[in-house]
Amino acid sequence: MAKSKSGANVIKPAGQFIAWAVLIIITMLTAYIMISNMQNKPAVLFGRSIVKAVSGSMEPSIHSGDYIMIEKTDSSELKAGDIICFYSHDSAIYGMLNTHRIVRILDDGSFVTKGDANSAEDPSTVTSDTIVGKYTGKVRFLRWLNSFASAKKLILAAVVIVMSATAVYEVITIAKVSAECRANRKNNDDAVREAIEKEKQKLYEQGYEPENTDDKKE
Template identity: 35%
Template sequence: MKKRVKKTVKFLSAIFVFFVLFIAILNFFSNPQKPSLFGYRGYTVISGSMEPTLSLGDYIITKERSFMELDKGDIISFENGQTIVTHRIEEQLPDGRFVTRGDANRIDDQLAVDEEAYIGKMLFRIPFLGKIMIWLQDPLIFGTVMALIATRLLIIIFFGVGQRKRRKET
């Protein structure tokens, strides 16, 4: 029973480390001016304009798709000045640009989205992960999480190897 608990803890801690690293890497590549991670980018929802589809604090994953493949009803991320906005396509204008609107908004966005402003189409959301991402931006919390990961790695390096050697000797 004790071995099963240890294996479960090791497995969960490995998944946690992998998950934190994956999100950190994805966030690094989420700047629209930088290359994406195989076409994927991640963003935290920071407004309620897409309620109930997207909630404040959700984390969304977008994928670069051809601008020409987009359709009415698709949820896309785009640049609006210095802000990244994620809204639903309401219609396509004759010049090819898209009119968008947040699900919770009564009126369409003022600026139509062109191919230059378009970032990607939303693939899926991870509820509440964005709240965790914001929470991790606190230097004290971030430092604590990194210390826990480093401690776990040190335990694996110094104690995990010794246990394997002892098992081989017996």
């Protein structure tokens, strides 16, 4: 019973530490994604890019504020109908990330794009060297998180979480050391008692009987 209780006491702090670690990682990754998009850069995770849609030009397929997954794709594999993310050459948003659908491919290999919600095609064609990749889906968790948290708030939250996790880890470490010290003291006490009992048993087997102090007084 004691061993089972001790095991549970060890598992509980370990589980708390893992939970804190996961929370820290999620918070820091989310902050990284948001900051990257604020700087007009795709956030690259596990070989894929995450980009935030900043306009409604692709509605209803992609809504403003959606975080989308972009997979690096060879331009020769792209076809009409694919949604791609690229650095725009349009004068109004030159150099900005843009995500539109390919409507046709020209003989020189460049792409004519258009937003699903737009009535006209984009004025500038897209060349392969400006393409980030092909749209593969949405990251819905990030949109939900972004609905109530700004990048600055997430950075602050990450700092607070890291500091809190450090404090929790220190408390767990101190508690563990204290428990080990108590266990060592108990083991030492048990060893002393066991040695005394063995010595008593040895003396008893040798026929030694302790003197009766009450008889001496009489």
